[in-house]
Amino acid sequence: MRPHTIWQSLGQIQRLSSGRNLGRRFIQNASSTRVPNFAFAFDIDGVLLRASKPIPGAAETLALLKRQNIPFILLTNGGGKHETERVAEISQKLNVPLDATDIVQSHSPFAELVKGTDETSALEHKCVLVAGGDGDGCRRVAEQYGFKNVVTPGDIFMANPSIWPFSKNFYDYYKTFARPLPKPVDPRDPAKSLKIDAMFVFNDPRDWALDTQVIMDLLLSSQGHLGTLSDKNGRADLPNHGYQQDGQPHLYFSNPDLWWAAAYPLPRLGQGGFREALGGVWAATTGGPGKGIELKKSVIGKPYQGTYEFAERQMLRNRSTAFGGATNLPHLQHVYMIGDNPESDIRGANSYRSNIGSSWQSILVRTGVYSGGEPAWTPKTIADDVQKAVQWALEASKWSA
Ligand SMILES: [Mg+2]
Numbered sequence: 001m002r003p004h005t006i007w008q009s010l011g012q013i014q015r016l017s018s019g020r021n022l023g024r025r026f027i028q029n030a031s032s033t034r035v036p037n038f039a040f041a042f043d044i045d046g047v048l049l050r051a052s053k054p055i056p057g058a059a060e061t062l063a064l065l066k067r068q069n070i071p072f073i074l075l076t077n078g079g080g081k082h083e084t085e086r087v088a089e090i091s092q093k094l095n096v097p098l099d100a101t102d103i104v105q106s107h108s109p110f111a112e113l114v115k116g117t118d119e120t121s122a123l124e125h126k127c128v129l130v131a132g133g134d135g136d137g138c139r140r141v142a143e144q145y146g147f148k149n150v151v152t153p154g155d156i157f158m159a160n161p162s163i164w165p166f167s168k169n170f171y172d173y174y175k176t177f178a179r180p181l182p183k184p185v186d187p188r189d190p191a192k193s194l195k196i197d198a199m200f201v202f203n204d205p206r207d208w209a210l211d212t213q214v215i216m217d218l219l220l221s222s223q224g225h226l227g228t229l230s231d232k233n234g235r236a237d238l239p240n241h242g243y244q245q246d247g248q249p250h251l252y253f254s255n256p257d258l259w260w261a262a263a264y265p266l267p268r269l270g271q272g273g274f275r276e277a278l279g280g281v282w283a284a285t286t287g288g289p290g291k292g293i294e295l296k297k298s299v300i301g302k303p304y305q306g307t308y309e310f311a312e313r314q315m316l317r318n319r320s321t322a323f324g325g326a327t328n329l330p331h332l333q334h335v336y337m338i339g340d341n342p343e344s345d346i347r348g349a350n351s352y353r354s355n356i357g358s359s360w361q362s363i364l365v366r367t368g369v370y371s372g373g374e375p376a377w378t379p380k381t382i383a384d385d386v387q388k389a390v391q392w393a394l395e396a397s398k399w400s401a
Contacts, residue, residue, distance in 0.1 A: 035323065038334040038397045039315055040065065040072035040390065041349075041360075043302075044090065046340030046368015047386050048074075051263035054093055055367050057387030062096040065390070068401055071322065073315045074098075075308075075337070077255040077270075077301045077344055079105040080133040080203035082141045101318055104311045106254035106271075106301035107141070107202045113252075114146035124148055126197035127182060129218070129249070131211045132271070133203035136177040141202065151196065153207070153214040154178045156226065160185050163226075164213045187227030196224045201253045204271045212278055215251065219282065219295075223247040234286075243286050244296045251297040256304070257344050261368035275299070302339075303348030312354060335360045336393040338386055340368025342375035350377055361396075363389040 042048055048058040065072055074090070081089075083100040091098045116122035127149045130142050139150045157167050158178035163185075167174070186193040196218050205211040214226075222228040224247060235242035258272035282288065282295045301307050316332065323329060335358050339345020342364060349362035364370055364379040365386055375382075383389035394401055 034069070035330055036068075036070050036397070036399060037330045037332060038336065038393070038399075039070065039319065039332060040393065041075045041311060041315070041335055041337045042072060042386065043337075043339035043341065043345050043368075044074055044076040045078055046261035047338055047365055048090070048094060050261060050367065052093070055385060057385050059094040059096065061387045061390050062094055064401060066096060068399075069322075070399075071315065071319045072102075073311055073318065074103040075302065075311045076103065077106045077257050077260075079107045079254060080137055080141070082144050083108060101314060104307070104314055106307075107138075107200070109300050109307065109310045110142070110200060110202070110252065110254065111145040113198070123198050127151060127195060129153070129196045129199045129214070131199070131201050131215065132205045132274075134206065135173075136179075138200075138202035139177075142200070149182060151181060151194070152178070153211050155181055156185070156194075156214055157210055163217070164210045167207060167210045170207055170210075185226045187225075190222065190225040190228045193225040193227050196226065196249045198249045199251045201251075201271065201274065203255070205274050208274055208277065211274070212281055215278060216281060216285065218249055219244065219251065220285075221246075221248055224249045240296070241286065241291065241293050243293055251295070253297060253299045253301075255301045256299050257301070257341060259341075259343075259369055261340060267369050302341075302344035303351065305352060308348055308352040308360070309355060312356070312358065316356070332356065332358045334358065334393075334397060336363055336389075336396075337361065338363045338365060338383075338389045338393075340365050340370050342370060342377040342379070346375060346379045347377040350379075361393070363393065365389055 048055060083103050083105060086105060087098040087100055087103050114122065114124045124146055125148050128142065128147055130138050130150050131153055132138055136152050136154065139152050142150045154174040155178045157163060158174050159181045161168060181194055183192065183194040199215055199218060217226060218224055220229055220233055222230040230246035232238055232242035232246045238245050253275050255271040256275065257270035258276065259267035260270040262268045279295055286293045319329065319332065320326060337345055337349035337360055346362040346364055349360040352360045354360065362379040364375055364382045367385050381392055383392055
């Protein structure tokens with residue numbers, strides 16, 4: 001699977017959800033016949049919510065946009081739950097009606113890999129490893145996306161506790177959700193041993209050590225059979241010194257954020273922290289960049305182009321649906337991306353090149369990760385909070401609310 005193929009078609013999420021969405025928002029509210037030529041994309045953590053609590057002004061701001069028929073989408077590097085479940089929580093907290101098409105989570109584009117671009121790339125019936133998240137919540141999300149054969153590191157540990165003996169302290173945790181493996185791990189007979197065809201880090205790993213060990217085992221395996229070791233590893237006559245040259249499963253990460261804003265006064269290590277830690281173990285094991293050896297992987301989520309493309313497609317579809325499927329809407333000139341993280345929200349919006357020629361304008365707020373000073377990526381403007389950010393954008397678009 002080549003990474004760029006993820007983005008080549010509209011996602012399964014849109015297809016699944018659009019039927020529930022017909023004409024619902026703008027038609028319900030006939031207070032305005034104006035069709036804005038702009039829209040908003042909101043990050044969630046540190047912008048609308050912090051530690052699951054509404055940020056002052058956030059609920060009123062979304063309510064205002066709803067009243068004014070101004071489209072928006074929630075674009076988050078968070079995840080761990082299905083889009084339907086996640087928007088239900090946000091709806092309730094912010095007292096605003098939302099449905100699954102109103103949100104793009106970090107792992108949402110993984111749904112496109114279920115069918116792939118053709119039969120050989122489709123992962124629907126392949127065996128995939130899903131790491132991260134509470135319990136096996138992410139497995140269930142993957143299954144809702146359509147993956148039929150999902151294994152977690154917890155399943156592998158419970159069937160083979162010696163794979164990472166230090167996780168025995170978490171036995172009670174894993175036994176609450178572990179499922180039997182579709183095949184045993186049998187290094188003596190690799191052809192019969194469990195074979196993993198793709199690896200996904202869906203959300204922040206809870207047991208970094210077990211997940212690191214299992215993913216490393218698979219990166220170093222022959223053909224993705226657990227318990228094997230590729231004899232190509234380290235061969236200088238092969239590309240990448242033989243690493244990842246033996247049919248190992250491809251590694252996909254969602255959510256590149258190194259830091260995120262939570263209840264603790266200082267930012268906390270995010271999923272990007274796990275990626276960097278795994279990359280460090282990989283480099284120490286193989287020789288890493290110093291020897292010209294890379295860890296081949298795909299990373300999705302903000303700030304990457306593909307995630308913004310996915311979000312823009314979803315936003316356009318929502319916008320059209322909201323106006324009863326109209327195809328002659330005014331061109332979407334501006335999308336205001338409001339975020340608290342310069343590295344993901346601001347960088348992503350600034351570097352995004354829209355396929356439809358929309359201009360994405362970044363607005364940095366002070367209610368999350370960003371704590372003042374010169375941000376690493378320069379936004380169009382900085383606002384105290386989401387309410388002020390939206391006011392600024394409405395004025396910039398000459399929209400009288
Ligand atoms: Mg954030």
